[in-house]
Amino acid sequence: MDQPTEPRTLPGEPREDGAPAVNGAGPGLRRSEAGCVMESWREERTRSLEDNERSLPSLAAAYSSILRGLGEDPLRQGLVKTPWRAATAMQFFTKGYQEKIVDVLNDAIFDEDHDEMVIVKDIDMFSMCEHHLVPIFGRVHIGYLPNKRVLGLSKLARIVEIYSRRLQVPERLTKQIAVAITEALQPSGVGVVVEATHMCMVMRGVQKMNSKTVTSTMLGVFREDPKTRDEFLTLIRT
């Protein structure tokens, strides 16, 4: 029997039980023993490689009908295998659903008596807008203040990968990264800044070529102490 652990919160953070389900929700929504609905984005519902293989023919058929609906000829040379390629590509762009944070992190948490800020910045990020199914790309900057436990540095980038390779909105992406690090390490504070270009705004709609969207999540001392926050924001700028 699996009892999902209660989500840990930092001081001052509101608990989020009962909030509407976000991406990763659906058939994977589970109830704890107490009967309350767990937020499934914490539970990392996984898609398996077998699921991918099974879905491929229907995905390809859907893409074929899209090509026809757009007025193209699916039988011309350049498009003959496009439904399959597009389907595989889309599965790759949403491979974050195939992975769990716990699989990625478990081995790489170390006890270190270090309590200065650790920053990994300019992590390239590629995601998909959940509203238009069009790419989002940009950079993620992560900083945290360890509390006796540090994380392998590449694991920060892997956390970004898991959450970004999904159908996302930038606000949720930023928060999920921050909360994942918080839950794994219980640090004194976490700061995450995501700076991205949204193709849905650049290629269509308002068509603003140079626009960038910046979202941030500050937890713990990053939220409470302006000086810490300032230090983080300065260091990611330089």
Added chain:
Amino acid sequence: MNGHCNSNDVVDVHINNGFSEIIIDTKKSTVHRQHETSRKEAEDKSRLPAIEAAYTCILRELGEDTDREGLLRTPLRAAKAMQFLTKGYHETIYDVLNDAIFDEDHNEMVIVKDIDMFSLCEHHLVPFFGKVHIGYIPNKKVVGLSKLARIVEIYSRRLQVQERLTKQIAMGISEALQPLGVAVVIEAAHMCMVMRGVQKINSRTVTSTMLGVYLEDPKTREEFLTLTNKS
């Protein structure tokens, strides 16, 4: 040449003012010309439900929950977005150009550069985008400058490969204006290479088509490339 290309004609083109070595591959051009107006704007609305249904199926097959708030209208939005991104199929260049060709006694190079371009890779249905630089040497006829950008729009808002896009832009201009030469350079980033596959983030693909004097005369070509700041 007649300059009026009916989409159903097989076009055998001999241009007498310096393109004589360029013969359009007639088989290829027929296939592509069939897509010149393969979609009427009025039909878009009626085709939407089918595309929408396809996207709903895609979301489900990817393991998402189509009933969650953020995804409720996504199939419709994605379908409309896709139609917008392929709106180049609505038009031919003659729809756009016919009014804006002017007789001018100008035979120096005209360049419009850094035209932002957004297209869709026909192999993966993933965007590629970049800049287009166009140069031409008029032969008594000049075209409204924004029309060059509109030609880019028409051909880029389709399912494309960059090589074909470059050539179509160049051929479109040369058919409409019969200039002494046309040069088109496209530099683009392909998300299919950046977001997946080899995942080379900084890679750029550059393609070019040189017609007429740009092909024959290295100095003219060099002048164009210098002015468009290829470095």
